[in-house]
Amino acid sequence: MQIIADLHTHTNVTDHAFSTLTEMVQAAEDRGLAAIAITNHGPTNPDGPHEWHFSNLDLIPRKIGKVTVIRGIEFDITAPAGGINVISNKSLKPVEFALASFHECMFPPADSSVHTAALEAILYNPYVNAFGHLGNSNFPFDHEYIISRCNDHGKIVEINNASLSIRKGSHDNCMDIARLCMKYEVPISVDSDSHICYRVGHVEGALEMLEEIGFPEELIINSSVERLNNYFKGRGLHLFDEEDLL
Numbered sequence: 001m002q003i004i005a006d007l008h009t010h011t012n013v014t015d016h017a018f019s020t021l022t023e024m025v026q027a028a029e030d031r032g033l034a035a036i037a038i039t040n041h042g043p044t045n046p047d048g049p050h051e052w053h054f055s056n057l058d059l060i061p062r063k064i065g066k067v068t069v070i071r072g073i074e075f076d077i078t079a080p081a082g083g084i085n086v087i088s089n090k091s092l093k094p095v096e097f098a099l100a101s102f103h104e105c106m107f108p109p110a111d112s113s114v115h116t117a118a119l120e121a122i123l124y125n126p127y128v129n130a131f132g133h134l135g136n137s138n139f140p141f142d143h144e145y146i147i148s149r150c151n152d153h154g155k156i157v158e159i160n161n162a163s164l165s166i167r168k169g170s171h172d173n174c175m176d177i178a179r180l181c182m183k184y185e186v187p188i189s190v191d192s193d194s195h196i197c198y199r200v201g202h203v204e205g206a207l208e209m210l211e212e213i214g215f216p217e218e219l220i221i222n223s224s225v226e227r228l229n230n231y232f233k234g235r236g237l238h239l240f241d242e243e244d245l246l
Helices: 021-030 112-123 143-147 161-166 170-184 204-212 225-233
Strands: 035-041 067-078 097-101 156-160 188-191
Touching: 021 035, 021 067, 035 097, 067 112, 112 143, 143 170, 156 161, 156 170, 156 204, 161 170, 161 204, 170 204, 188 204
Parallel strands: 035 067, 067 097, 156 188
Antiparallel strands: none
């Protein structure tokens, strides 16, 4: 089992990240990845860039060196009803891949019913492609209720490698979520959530956990160039040239 793209990374326009776009892409190439998504925090996050960062994402070349670059965002899920960062449609236009995640600074942890209702609102949000680091134990929710409905709303689920080491209690949550994704055949991505170039593509813990439960590789959208290309083709975006698919 492998990944060929890291779909959750932050450059140093996010204040608590450390590496430039160039450094992150070079790290992806050094790791042998075919693609990387740049997914900085939304503009109303106190740590996020101005929304002009997102309106200018189309300045980034599709391919830098050998690496295909996907223009993305990590939305904050906002309290209490499960909104996302306020950002203009014009600034969102270049965004090609969007995660939505709970962060304590934007959504003070509450109880499971509040978190579940917020995630349900994200299911209906047309701007969001994926749920980010759902395993965070500070945000318990009804796993089965949300995961069982993801396919109905075209949402994928991220298994976040960083959560396994920095978010206490995430391992068991991630395993339960992954098992439910397997049960309901919900596609997932496996990502580093890297905030520095040295962590790009490092998802060893997440892959080990998925292998332990026998998770099917065909449900991991970033496990092959063909699967990733098919995922984005389904959304009207052609990421790779023919030679990349050979």
